[in-house]
Amino acid sequence: MSDEFNREMITLGRQLLGLTRTELAKRCGLSQSHLTRVENGDRPLTEEIAEEIADALNRPVEFLRWNGELFAGSHVFHRRRASTRVRDVEKTNGYINFTRLRVLRMIDGANLKVRRQMHRIDVSKTCSPSEAARKLRATWQVPPGPIANLVDLVESAGIVVWETDELASEVDALSLWPIGEEETMPVVVRVMGKSGDRERFTLAHELGHLCLHHRPAEDFEAEANEFASEFLMPKDDIIGSLRHMNLPKAAALKGKWKVSMQAIIRRAYDLKVIPQSQYRNLNRELSAKGYKKREPVLIPSESPRLRTALISRFSRKVDSAGLRSPILGAQKQVADETSEVVEVNSADVPESATLRLFGDSGDLRR
Numbered sequence: 336m337s338d339e340f341n342r343e344m345i346t347l348g349r350q351l352l353g354l355t356r357t358e359l360a361k362r363c364g365l366s367q368s369h370l371t372r373v374e375n376g377d378r379p380l381t382e383e384i385a386e387e388i389a390d391a392l393n394r395p396v397e398f399l400r401w402n403g404e405l406f407a408g409s410h411v412f413h414r415r416r417a418s419t420r421v422r423d424v425e426k427t428n429g430y431i432n433f434t435r436l437r438v439l440r441m442i443d444g445a446n447l448k449v450r451r452q453m454h455r456i457d458v459s460k461t462c463s464p465s466e467a468a469r470k471l472r473a474t475w476q477v478p479p480g481p482i483a484n485l486v487d488l489v490e491s492a493g494i495v496v497w498e499t500d501e502l503a504s505e506v507d508a509l510s511l512w513p514i515g516e517e518e519t520m521p522v523v524v525r526v527m528g529k530s531g532d533r534e535r536f537t538l539a540h541e542l543g544h545l546c547l548h549h550r551p552a553e554d555f556e557a558e559a560n561e562f563a564s565e566f567l568m569p570k571d572d573i574i575g576s577l578r579h580m581n582l583p584k585a586a587a588l589k590g591k592w593k594v595s596m597q598a599i600i601r602r603a604y605d606l607k608v609i610p611q612s613q614y615r616n617l618n619r620e621l622s623a624k625g626y627k628k629r630e631p632v633l634i635p636s637e638s639p640r641l642r643t644a645l646i647s648r649f650s651r652k653v654d655s656a657g658l659r660s661p662i663l664g665a666q667k668q669v670a671d672e673t674s675e676v677v678e679v680n681s682a683d684v685p686e687s688a689t690l691r692l693f694g695d696s697g698d699l700r701r
Contacts, residue, residue, distance in 0.1 A: 342375070344400075348399075351433060353423070362391035403439065406432065406513040408427070408431035430524065431524050453546070455549050467543075471542075479569065485539060499524055508526065509523075539567050540562070547562060567598075580608065582624070597627070
């Protein structure tokens with residue numbers, strides 16, 4: 336029956352491939368108007384048409400039966416550039432929605448317990464993004480000083496950090512925690528291959544979006560950056576170390592706080608420890624030494640563990656490109672000798688298994 340299918344999955348599958356309706360219609364052998372009416376719910380979606388669409392999307396027809404609704408991720412509202420093509424925005428938004436739906440399917444039936452709770456905090460005249468960051472640190476009982484492992488911390492609040500190399504080059508990360516779906520797990524997708532200090536600031540930035548931006552704001556990006564700076568480098572903890580700023584001092588502080596030298600220098604300027612003239616001079620020095628492209632002091636990347644734990648317990652087949660199991664919405668795939676498919680035996684995992692997260696130590700136990 337046609338009502339077995341979720342038409343939003345047609346939209347999602349099309350976005351993931353970066354296809355317009357006209358391009359997908361051509362692949363399916365349908366007219367563009369017919370496909371549009373099917374996708375919008377104005378024409379029946381028969382089993383035969385569903386199979387044609389699924390084949391054109393390179394997905395099993397089961398994909399079109401997924402439950403779920405599509406939402407706008409952080410990239411759509413907060414990071415869209417004037418030069419960004421509409422289809423690139425749609426593809427990026429499709430990816431964050433696809434990731435969220437996969438996560439929901441992986442945790443379906445699991446008893447997931449987290450140590451901390453994620454919170455939405457309203458920015459107001461009496462609560463700045465910095466104050467919101469302080470409130471969240473206090474609620475999560477984060478001790479003063481640098482955060483040892485930011486990924487472990489956010490995962491302890493049930494936030495899934497998903498890594499990919501499939502997003503547009505101008506995107507560092509994006510996030511999604513739909514309004515009205517607060518009982519579900521927030522998801523952050525980040526691009527692989529960035530420096531550890533950049534990954535940490537980007538993750539804190541997305542945490543700011545998740546925490547703050549459930550309603551319109553004047554400047555989403557500036558607020559998320561302010562939140563990230565305070566969350567990673569609390570004013571009361573770092574301000575005494577920012578005096579007499581120079582590049583060697585910025586490099587030393589980078590090793591302690593695990594953020595870039597540029598972020599350290601910017602923090603000194605934002606907290607009015609250094610004047611604008613010194614801020615500009617320090618940035619000129621960074622450029623002259625090539626530090627704008629590659630800084631000294633290597634900060635290791637922090638690896639997500641919650642995603643790995645979820646996959647290992649609730650997925651049967653995964654590979655380096657993502658989930659391939661029909662249960663989790665695989666792309667159609669013909670196995671060959673070069674495909675690295677990990678077989679996971681989940682038969683010994685009861686449906687009522689409890690997955691406990693102890694984010695401070697990084698342990699993930701059933």
